[in-house]
Amino acid sequence: MKINAKDLSRIVSKYHDEKSSLIAVLQDVQEEYHWLPPEALRFVSEKLCIPLIDVYSVATFYRAFSLTPRGEHVVTVCLGTACHVRGAPLVLDRIRNRLRVEPGCTTGDGKFTLESVNCLGACALAPIVVVDGKYHGQTTVKKAAQIIEEYHTKRPKKRVTRRRKK
Numbered sequence: 001m002k003i004n005a006k007d008l009s010r011i012v013s014k015y016h017d018e019k020s021s022l023i024a025v026l027q028d029v030q031e032e033y034h035w036l037p038p039e040a041l042r043f044v045s046e047k048l049c050i051p052l053i054d055v056y057s058v059a060t061f062y063r064a065f066s067l068t069p070r071g072e073h074v075v076t077v078c079l080g081t082a083c084h085v086r087g088a089p090l091v092l093d094r095i096r097n098r099l100r101v102e103p104g105c106t107t108g109d110g111k112f113t114l115e116s117v118n119c120l121g122a123c124a125l126a127p128i129v130v131v132d133g134k135y136h137g138q139t140t141v142k143k144a145a146q147i148i149e150e151y152h153t154k155r156p157k158k159r160v161t162r163r164r165k166k
């Protein structure tokens with residue numbers, strides 16, 4: 001994958017090239033590419049003077065980081081007990097059929113990654129679908145279809161990177 005060294009330099013320098021900012025740097029890199037490309041991890045390793053193996057240790061430790069390409073939108077369906085008994089498997093089936101992708105995979109156009117989890121800790125809202133970090137509670141099969149249609153036309157949110165004033 002082709003990475004943009006200028007963008008990565010901007011991200012690293014935003015944190016003043018500090019080793020202790022590794023997690024924040026990786027979060028920004030993931031936001032830029034929707035995953036952590038190996039070339040980007042090498043770049044971060046060199047810029048922060050952190051051994052590549054340590055960068056990978058952090059990148060693989062946190063579930064929020066992905067070492068495989070992810071879609072522009074990440075759809076997570078909770079299949080924990082509370083969500084399961086309130087219809088989450090049907091909701092997942094609807095989304096799976098609409099996107100034509102299995103959980104853990106990304107659509108061919110790179111637009112969506114579908115994931116499933118076992119409890120998001122908000123069981124009162126079951127069943128829950130999370131898209132790009134936004135919780136959609138008490139999701140029905142019909143509502144799930146509407147949510148996916150909504151994100152089909154939506155661009156992913158991009159965090160504003162503030163530059164330091166000189």
Ligand code: FES
Pocket residue numbers: 078079080081082083084118119120121122123124126127128
């Ligand atoms: S089981 Fe889905 S949020 Fe707890």
